[in-house]
Amino acid sequence: MSRKRTTARSTQAGTTNTFLTLSLLIVLSMIINACGPGGDEPAASDTQEEAAAAAESTDSESGGEEAAMEVDLSPSIYPEPQLIMGSRAVQKLSLDQILTYKALDSYNEPDWVSDLVADGLLPPVEERLPVEPRVVLESGMADGIGVYGGVWRDFSACPTEGFNRGAGQSAGWFGIEAAAFASLLKSGPIYRRSDSLEPLPYLAKSWEWSEDGFELTMHLLEGAKWSDGHPFTTEDVLFTWEDMIVDKNVQSPKGASAWMFNDEMTQLEVIDDFTFKFVFPVAFPVQALFQMDESDFHISPAHILKPLHPKHNDAMDYVDFEASMPPNKVPVVLGPFVPVEYITDELMILRRNPYFWGVDEAGNQLPYLDEVVFEKGPSGVGRTLSTLAGSADHSNLENPSTFVETLKRAEEDDAHFYVEWGPEVLGFSIKMNLSTSLGVKDDRDAAVRELFRDVRFRKAVSFALDREGIAQSILRGPFLRGWAGGLFPGSSYFDRDTVAYFNNNPEAAAALLAELGFEDTDGDSILNWPTERLASGENLVLALVTSEDAEETQTVGDAAVTLLGDLGVQINVRPLNSAARREMTEAGEWEMKVDRDGQVYAVPFTRCTDLGPVTKEYHFHREGSEPRELLDFEQDLIDIIEAFCVEPDTDARKELMAEYNRLTTENVYFVGVFIGRYGLAAAKRFKNVPAGMPVFMYQWTWDNVMSEQVWVGPAEQIDQLRPGVIPTYDSE
Numbered sequence: 001m002s003r004k005r006t007t008a009r010s011t012q013a014g015t016t017n018t019f020l021t022l023s024l025l026i027v028l029s030m031i032i033n034a035c036g037p038g039g040d041e042p043a044a045s046d047t048q049e050e051a052a053a054a055a056e057s058t059d060s061e062s063g064g065e066e067a068a069m070e071v072d073l074s075p076s077i078y079p080e081p082q083l084i085m086g087s088r089a090v091q092k093l094s095l096d097q098i099l100t101y102k103a104l105d106s107y108n109e110p111d112w113v114s115d116l117v118a119d120g121l122l123p124p125v126e127e128r129l130p131v132e133p134r135v136v137l138e139s140g141m142a143d144g145i146g147v148y149g150g151v152w153r154d155f156s157a158c159p160t161e162g163f164n165r166g167a168g169q170s171a172g173w174f175g176i177e178a179a180a181f182a183s184l185l186k187s188g189p190i191y192r193r194s195d196s197l198e199p200l201p202y203l204a205k206s207w208e209w210s211e212d213g214f215e216l217t218m219h220l221l222e223g224a225k226w227s228d229g230h231p232f233t234t235e236d237v238l239f240t241w242e243d244m245i246v247d248k249n250v251q252s253p254k255g256a257s258a259w260m261f262n263d264e265m266t267q268l269e270v271i272d273d274f275t276f277k278f279v280f281p282v283a284f285p286v287q288a289l290f291q292m293d294e295s296d297f298h299i300s301p302a303h304i305l306k307p308l309h310p311k312h313n314d315a316m317d318y319v320d321f322e323a324s325m326p327p328n329k330v331p332v333v334l335g336p337f338v339p340v341e342y343i344t345d346e347l348m349i350l351r352r353n354p355y356f357w358g359v360d361e362a363g364n365q366l367p368y369l370d371e372v373v374f375e376k377g378p379s380g381v382g383r384t385l386s387t388l389a390g391s392a393d394h395s396n397l398e399n400p401s402t403f404v405e406t407l408k409r410a411e412e413d414d415a416h417f418y419v420e421w422g423p424e425v426l427g428f429s430i431k432m433n434l435s436t437s438l439g440v441k442d443d444r445d446a447a448v449r450e451l452f453r454d455v456r457f458r459k460a461v462s463f464a465l466d467r468e469g470i471a472q473s474i475l476r477g478p479f480l481r482g483w484a485g486g487l488f489p490g491s492s493y494f495d496r497d498t499v500a501y502f503n504n505n506p507e508a509a510a511a512l513l514a515e516l517g518f519e520d521t522d523g524d525s526i527l528n529w530p531t532e533r534l535a536s537g538e539n540l541v542l543a544l545v546t547s548e549d550a551e552e553t554q555t556v557g558d559a560a561v562t563l564l565g566d567l568g569v570q571i572n573v574r575p576l577n578s579a580a581r582r583e584m585t586e587a588g589e590w591e592m593k594v595d596r597d598g599q600v601y602a603v604p605f606t607r608c609t610d611l612g613p614v615t616k617e618y619h620f621h622r623e624g625s626e627p628r629e630l631l632d633f634e635q636d637l638i639d640i641i642e643a644f645c646v647e648p649d650t651d652a653r654k655e656l657m658a659e660y661n662r663l664t665t666e667n668v669y670f671v672g673v674f675i676g677r678y679g680l681a682a683a684k685r686f687k688n689v690p691a692g693m694p695v696f697m698y699q700w701t702w703d704n705v706m707s708e709q710v711w712v713g714p715a716e717q718i719d720q721l722r723p724g725v726i727p728t729y730d731s732e
């Protein structure tokens with residue numbers, strides 16, 4: 001059936017401009033994530049250590065000008081990142097320092113909520129809370145126990161289709177989902193954990209694997225309630241599983257295929273009201289924990305939706321069902337805030353959920369804030385503009401063309417926001433096509449692929465790059481720097497000692513090209529193929545594809561033309577749009593490409609098979625009609641990745657990733673170019689925003705911050721739009 005879906009994560013074309021004269025040359029625009037489910041990203045790896053001098057100029061002397069025999073081909077040391085002013089390191093804590101589940105002697109609520117209780121409009125707070133609420137601990141709070149009141153003003157550039165997220169609808173992204181909905185587990189704050197890289201408990205307070213690893217038993221918080229006061233139980237979990245996830249007619253955020261292993265389906269069995277288990281066809285599919293976090297296993301209210309589901313209601317079809325939680329009706333949810341008012345394309349007002357099942361250590365029911373307001377606008381840039389103008393309290397800086405202006409404004413005395421930079425997880429790299437057959441049409445293509453498969457050539461390309469120069473030409477200052485490839489330096493799995501950094505050493509590059517037999521035999525300054533590699537002996541000319549959607553890939557392409565050109569390698573650059581790039585990848589008809597790399601190098605575990613050529617569709621070593629001829633180290637990578645995907649122990653996973661990173665960078669599996677950071681702009685009045693919080697790691701800001709713990713001091717609180725309002729429902 002055809003149905004509208006507005007949830008596509010559109011990667012907006014970068015409208016790069018070179019305006020900002022000054023000394024700040026900004027070419028590009030990076031990612032602008034518009035209407036997509038939150039991204040994820042890796043735990044911050046405390047990137048800012050001291051290491052003030054991060055110049056990476058070192059070992060690039062060496063070679064004499066004679067025959068390039070004595071050139072030093074060893075990698076240089078990968079530097080520590082530069083400290084960025086105003087940024088704080090993440091304070092890593094174990095889970096038991098961040099939160100727990102326990103009963104407290106007594107509970108509190110805002111006075112105005114107590115008034116509603118006194119008027120008989122709500123049950124007393126202890127009856128609204130679970131037996132053992134989720135307790136956010138003071139030891140994990142940046143500014144300690146908070147006070148009630150206050151507003152968070154934000155901005156959404158995506159349409160609100162409705163609140164039936166489990167059937168694929170979008171509530172408007174930009175944090176609306178994170179504010180209103182709750183999941184079994186929560187990945188957003190993993191970056192804060194020192195003890196493990198697993199999701200944090202949320203509606204599920206604990207879980208355990210059977211000894212053989214085939215069963216995973218989950219324990220729900222007992223006695224939590226939906227925002228209308230109805231109990232939350234395994235009835236909701238079972239409904240979500242059977243009638244949303246497994247039902248192919250429902251467009252769940254993640255469907256049944258996410259729960260298939262070796263073509264066999266996982267089973268879910270309810271044990272009692274608060275306990276259920278998964279029975280897996282394989283042992284220890286630990287990644288399943290990441291299928292239960294934000295936006296995946298979307299817990300849907302059975303008492304609302306089951307009577308409207310076509311399987312249980314003949315009068316309904318799936319289109320009606322999807323639309324059965326419309327944007328103009330107060331939804332029944334489990335998150336800390338409930339949308340109570342929506343003016344199409346203008347404004348959404350969310351108020352505290354009086355049934356939210358979390359408290360602080362002093363027994364104060366959370367959230368602290370009374371209200372969240374999302375202004376609606378047509379474009380994500382509006383969020384930054386509204387933040388600059390003072391009407392929004394938060395923006396994610398993901399587009400370097402706005403970095404400078406935002407920073408300048410933040411430095412003014414009357415600015416209401418600060419800027420903080422997250423870990424280094426924004427990477428760009430050059431890939432070479434390693435397939436021996438897919439897209440190969442003639443002798444030259446075959447020779448090019450063989451060349452790419454020779455580590456000496458990949459190393460030569462890497463040595464040719466002056467990464468610092470490239471990074472600074474894109475954005476001056478400490479925001480971008482060189483990157484070797486492999487894991488992002490901001491990943492929790494990153495270990496600097498495993499990096500082989502072949503950087504900015506043109507003599508080494510020239511020596512390697514000479515060793516490969518390339519020589520300019522006809523005096524036109526372009527190296528010629530050795531005839532034993534390509535009989536024609538023609539000039540070495542290679543094609544490099546960049547992306548129209550990410551302007552900085554074109555900057556990298558231009559730099560490659562110059563730097564490789566200096567060595568006698570002619571590069572022809574061609575920008576393509578994302579659709580054309582996808583076709584090109586599928587047909588294998590490309591030689592080199594510049595990529596903006598994905599989340600896998602930041603949070604490798606959440607999509608581990610993308611780390612290397614595990615599947616036959618792997619983008620730069622893809623199978624065609626002939627079987628792939630894997631390089632020796634590629635088979636080693638696959639072995640590492642397959643072990644990693646099913647390794648339950650975090651330390652063991654880290655060791656595997658260390659080996660992965662060593663192999664990847666020593667073999668220059670792909671050529672990393674530069675790495676950057678996302679920035680957070682947030683209101684100065686907000687308390688308890690964790691230090692060094694990334695805007696994008698496993699998830700985006702709203703999931704990373706734990707919004708229920710954010711508070712504002714009484715003197716700084718601004719007026720609420722709907723003071724005294726709680727969500728109310730028609731009782732039928």
Ligand code: CA
Nearest residue numbers: 520524526527
């Ligand atoms: Ca030549």
